[in-house]
Amino acid sequence: MGIMATDYDTARKTDDDLREDSIQELQARRGDEGSGGIDIDETDLAESLELPGADLSDEELSLRVIPPQSDEFTCSRCFLVHHRSQMAVEGDGEQVCRECAA
Template sequence: MATDYDTPRKTDDEVGEDSIEELKARRQDKGASTVDVDEADLAESLELPGADLSNEELSVRVLPRQADEFTCSRCFLVHHRSQLAKDDGTQLVCKECAA
């Protein structure tokens, strides 16, 4: 819920002066702001696992590991050298896996 911090604030005396009708009208206004979602359109845009992707081509350029990067021996992700937590000589471990 967004809050406008620039609007003038009511004092305790002014808050007590709100009538029941005003409070009911505010509650009804909040209920009217809900958005109806058409479930049929949502279902058509989802792709199911196992869909036929044989005609699709990979459009991502894959770069080889750079000189300042390493592959973690636990999670097998490529990280920058600044994320190196342990270097056991043969095994490099990132900070996330070492934690």
Template sequence: MATDYDAPRRTDSDELGADSLEELKARRGGEGTTGVVDEDETATAESYELPGADLSGEELSVSVVPIQNNEFTCSSCFLVHHRSRLARMDGNLPVCQDCA
């Protein structure tokens, strides 16, 4: 379908301006809306259930291994790295290659 972009456009404000005040009052009175929301926001928010949100019955299946002799904890990023990733020692604090 072809569109004539030079033709004047009608907007919603043009249509509302053409209606009389009595027509607008009659149209508004027929809708029956009060503008008051009867719904409690907290009750609505509590009714939503997120998928996988209930983890009360779950147990961790990760085994924690203590730091080994050939590993160090970076004093900047606090990650455990292998000794080969040691870039420098700032006093007694080791720094990894990523943070150096």
């Protein structure tokens, strides 16, 4: 008793159109669609993928680290650097952002 979704953007077929679509025509169309596909060499694809546990010890990561500016603070709970306008609590030497204080 499943209900099929209706795609209202597709063109509607009339009864005459439905009668014209014979099984042979539909099978011929299906065969034509499959022949236009792209052939992919699976070995090349496998070599280009990186697995989650891949050894990246020979890779070098370089990025520029900027120290916190005078108008920024580091939250003592989430350890993210925020603008001073995001500070919620500054008691007992703890600086907490609004997200962590909520």
